[in-house]
Amino acid sequence: MGVKERKERQKTEMREAILSAALKLFSDEGYDNVTMRKIADKIEYSVGTIYLYFKDKGEIFYELHNRGFAEFYKRQLSVQRIKDPIERLKAHGEAYIQFAMEYPEYYDVMFISRTPAKEIKKSEHWEEGERTYEILKLNIKQAMEAGYFKNVDLDVAAFSLWSFVHGISALFVRERLSMMPTEFLKPLISGALQFLGRAY
Amino acid sequence: MGVKERKERQKTEMREAILSAALKLFSDEGYDNVTMRKIADKIEYSVGTIYLYFKDKGEIFYELHNRGFAEFYKRQLSVQRIKDPIERLKAHGEAYIQFAMEYPEYYDVMFISRTPAKEIKKSEHWEEGERTYEILKLNIKQAMEAGYFKNVDLDVAAFSLWSFVHGISALFVRERLSMMPTEFLKPLISGALQFLGRAY
């Protein structure tokens, strides 16, 4: 009966196991320090098996890249229900940084890592990145209509806000904030977001 | 006579040739895609020769890392002669981003790349990074005394400004701004710096 269905299920389960192991390893040791054999060890299969589910190491990266963007986009959308445009913008920034801190491995893959091969560069899934940028611009525009961002170009404002939250996220993800005591980091970040708000 | 001197000279010349070839390759293809054999080919020596001048691949990286910070620090210092604290801060930010755009390979190695081995983490030469951070804080403090940054914590302000310029630099260096037409990038960046100035 459901033989085909079970096989299908097992196939996706195996893919999930590989992706999950790879994501954890990528996060702990970095893309280049993760070997296919390490992933194989972690899922307790031989190396060759992975190649039955993924073309190569880059495809594993690519899939994680896509999932990162999907989750990212979902979170960005979730703040859109906030009415006040300024509050919404703040929540937008917080959601951005929170995503980076919660899933540093995804954030890395999405916005920092050098893309292995050219496949990602102009890929379909960067569109999800552009879409979130459009949301940001929309939110800024509405803030403008509410009287904020006077005498500021929309593109400049969007670029500035993005750079700001990316800067924080990138420093955190690539561990350039080790001189900051962990307990001060959170207030520092929320302080920074508040500081940026003065420019609105 | 000057045999020792000549040998000394030749030794440093060889080191320079290796470093120069490595920097160009790192910049073009990324640290992990550069092989010792590629570097050897470029300087027209055998692989083994490189190991007479550098302990390993990481040491080449490390040396470039140090040089990046040295040049970086020099540039940061050079804006200190500007009297007006706000003008100085702006120049500071501009110098920061200009360094990143002029030497993306150095900036990468200094603030973005995952550090190979632990040697860099708490190394002596990160001090140069901390020193530039101290300069930034000093400049902000003087701007505060001149009446700016009212009701803002010094650490928050420093962190914010750094995150901001790093965000721009990192997006540029890791090519996440490819959707922005090149001719718009410069005005976008100077616009962003001006925008941030509204928060001072």
Next chain:
DNA sequence: TTAGTAAATAAACATCGTTCAGTTAATTAC
């Protein structure tokens, strides 16, 4: 039970960073 198919393996390949025994060139000692 058996033939056929899918899944998994282990061995092999080319290439990587690194090492080292051996070769060549330059310098010093006599």
Next chain:
DNA sequence: GTAATTAACTGAACGATGTTTATTTACTAA
């Protein structure tokens, strides 16, 4: 000027990497 010593360099070799493959194992269907 020749031999001995030192320095510079080479290229083959090692273990580990990503990937491919022939082969074995496990499951399915007749």
